[in-house]
Structures are given as structure tokens and as C-alpha cells.
Amino acid sequence: MSEERPPDELARLGARLDQLRPKGDAPAGDGDAGQQQALAVGFRIGIEFVVAIGVAMGLGWAFDRVLGTRPFGMIVFFFLGVAAGMLSVYRAITGQSAAVGFRPRQRKD
Amino acid sequence: MALELHPLEQFKIAPLIPIHIGGLDVSYTNSALFMTIAVALITALLVLGTRRGALVPGRWQSIAEMSYEFVADMVETNAGHGAEPYFPFVFTLFMFVLFSNLLGLIPYSYTVTSQIIVTFALAATVFIGVTIVGFIKHGVRFGRLFVPEGVPILLLFLLVPIELLSYFIRPFTLSIRLFANMLAGHTMLAIFGGFAASVGLLAIFPVLLDVAIYALEILVAALQAYVFAILTCLYLRDALHLH
Numbered sequence: 484m485s486e487e488r489p490p491d492e493l494a495r496l497g498a499r500l501d502q503l504r505p506k507g508d509a510p511a512g513d514g515d516a517g518q519q520q521a522l523a524v525g526f527r528i529g530i531e532f533v534v535a536i537g538v539a540m541g542l543g544w545a546f547d548r549v550l551g552t553r554p555f556g557m558i559v560f561f562f563l564g565v566a567a568g569m570l571s572v573y574r575a576i577t578g579q580s581a582a583v584g585f586r587p588r589q590r591k592d
Numbered sequence: 593m594a595l596e597l598h599p600l601e602q603f604k605i606a607p608l609i610p611i612h613i614g615g616l617d618v619s620y621t622n623s624a625l626f627m628t629i630a631v632a633l634i635t636a637l638l639v640l641g642t643r644r645g646a647l648v649p650g651r652w653q654s655i656a657e658m659s660y661e662f663v664a665d666m667v668e669t670n671a672g673h674g675a676e677p678y679f680p681f682v683f684t685l686f687m688f689v690l691f692s693n694l695l696g697l698i699p700y701s702y703t704v705t706s707q708i709i710v711t712f713a714l715a716a717t718v719f720i721g722v723t724i725v726g727f728i729k730h731g732v733r734f735g736r737l738f739v740p741e742g743v744p745i746l747l748l749f750l751l752v753p754i755e756l757l758s759y760f761i762r763p764f765t766l767s768i769r770l771f772a773n774m775l776a777g778h779t780m781l782a783i784f785g786g787f788a789a790s791v792g793l794l795a796i797f798p799v800l801l802d803v804a805i806y807a808l809e810i811l812v813a814a815l816q817a818y819v820f821a822i823l824t825c826l827y828l829r830d831a832l833h834l835h
């Protein structure tokens with residue numbers, strides 16, 4: 484088994500490999516890779532919502548402490564947290580990645 | 593026979609070599625030891641694996657090349673063009689989290705990623721880094737990320753805080769996801785292990801359950817490393833390609 488082989492044999496091997504390899508490395512939704520990606524998405528968004536509300540309420544509590552507006556900061560931030568959580572979950576499952584901000588509809592990259 | 597269960601004892605940080613510098617406790621702990629082991633193993637895998645550079649790779653070279661290609665592919669598809677300079681960072685992050693997670697599954701070892709301070713430090717690095725990259729690439733215009741297009745001015749008063757909030761929760765979701773998964777899994781393993789020790793012959797059931805959970809934990813370990821890296825890529829894309 485030497486490592487110096489005629490290059491045309493290598494090229495043929497490469498061509499055969501390309502032929503046998505399925506087009507597109509990770510077709511979403513089928514096969515092992517697709518299933519793993521689905522699992523990854525599941526794990527991703529599972530915690531997003533809860534943490535958003537938690538962090539928002541923590542912020543609200545901090546605001547209240549500094550400004551002495553208890554309990555209004557916490558209430559306002561609770562709803563903001565719900566909205567932010569919903570938004571990130573919505574974006575994660577509609578394939579807009581975790582992007583903050585809306586995307587122009589016509590452009591898709 | 594009262595057998596005490598301590599499912600959380602495995603997460604205790606114990607100083608191995610006490611070091612104190614100016615009242616600051618910087619002791620070398622069991623956590624630091626396993627971080628060192630993870631880094632050493634990754635370095636060994638990549639350096640020794642690719643040392644021969646054979647055309648037809650052997651086992652170790654295959655593993656090294658596969659992990660490289662896996663992450664390179666992930667960066668390209670998720671972070672888009674122009675993200676190549678950040679590949680080393682994402683690769684390092686992925687390998688470190690993966691190895692820490694998998695090392696933690698070896699009995700009597702320590703799971704570094706079950707400490708929220710570790711995962712938060714990683715997530716904060718990603719968050720701050722991505723924000724800096726965004727400001728370097730786009731300057732003040734990076735702030736437009738928080739201002740949705742084509743929205744009435746009045747609604748902006750509501751939407752901008754929501755966008756800001758959903759940006760600033762990123763380091764928290766990133767770190768809590770990894771930390772909570774590792775903590776929960778290992779606690780569960782320890783609890784059922786404790787049951788097995790205290791119920792005599794019936795121990796076969798908790799042990800079987802532990803085997804099943806262990807298999808699941810291997811999946812979770814790999815998947816969480818994947819999720820961590822892929823989210824880093826997605827955040828990077830936001831910063832690089834401002835829409």
C-alpha cells in the first residue's frame with residue numbers, strides 16, 4: 484500500500500465518490516442528519532421561552548430596585564419577556580435562524 | 593439500612609493545588625483539571641492524528657478530519673460567506689464543549705460544563721465577541737438590528753425594547769441550555785445509581801434505567817456541543833450580514 488498512486492486513479496475514485504454521494508449534505512427532515520437537526524432545533528427552542536421571561540423579570544426587578552417603582556417594572560418586563568420569548572421561538576421554527584430584527588421578504592440567503 | 597443519597601455531590605468543586613494570590617483564590621481545582629485534560633486530548637487528537645498526513649487516512653486521522661470538516665461545513669452553511677476567519681473560534685468552542693461533555697460521562701470524572709459559570713463564560717465570550725464584530729463591520733449601523741423595517745413609529749416604542757431584550761437574553765439562553773442539560777442528566781444518573789445501591793436485588797431496574805439514561809446522555813453531550821456551536825454561527829451571521 485504505497486501512497487504514490489497514479490493521479491488518474493485518484494480522479495476516478497473522486498468522480499465515483501461524487502456520484503455515489505447524495506446531493507446536498509444535510510437534507511432537512513429525512514435521514515439521520517435531518518433527524519439530528521430536528522433534535523437540535525427542539526433542544527434549542529425548549530429553553531428559549533422560559534429563559535426570556537426569567538431574564539426579563541430579573542431586569543424588571545432590578546429596575547424597580549433602582550427606581551423604586553415596585554411592582555410596575557416587573558409587570559412591564561414580564562410582558563416584554565413573554566413577547567421576546569415568543570419572538571425568538573417563532574424565529575427559530577420559521578427558519579429565520581435566531582436573527583434579531585425582521586428580514587425583507589424578497590431576499591433569502 | 594439507611595443509605596444517604598448525595599446526587600449533587602458530583603458537582604462539588606474541590607481545590608487540588610491551593611493557590612492564593614493577593615487574597616484571590618485561584619486554586620487549581622478538579623474542574624480546572626478536567627478542562628486541562630479536555631484541551632490536552634483535543635490537542636493530542638488533532639496534532640497526532642494529522643501528523644502523518646496520509647492520503648488514505650487511518651482511524652485517528654479520520655476522526656480529526658471529520659471533526660474539522662463537520663465544523664467547517666457548519667460554519668459555511670450557517671454563518672454564510674465571510675465567516676471563514678471565525679472558523680478557528682467556532683471549532684475550538686465546539687471541540688471544547690464536546691470533549692468536556694463526553695469526558696464528564698466517564699465514571700468518577702468531573703463535568704466541567706455542568707457549572708454555569710463555565711458555560712456562561714463561554715456564552716459571554718461569544719456574545720461580546722459577536723457584538724464587537726458587528727460594530728467593527730457596520731459601525732453605528734449595527735444598531736439598526738434592533739429597528740425593524742417598515743413599522744409605524746408608534747409601534748417602534750414597543751418593538752425596540754422587545755428586540756433589545758431578545759438580543760440580550762442570548763448569552764443566558766446559550767449558557768443555561770448547556771448547563772441545565774448537563775446538570776439534569778448527571779443528577780438523574782446519580783439518583784438512579786443511588787436507588788440501585790439501596791434496594792438490594794431489585795437494583796436491576798434502576799441499573800437498566802441508568803444504562804438507558806447513559807445512552808441518552810451521550811446523545812445529549814454531542815447534541816449540546818452541536819447546538820452551542822451552531823448558535824454561535826447564527827449569531828455571527830447576524831453580525832456579519834446585517835439585513
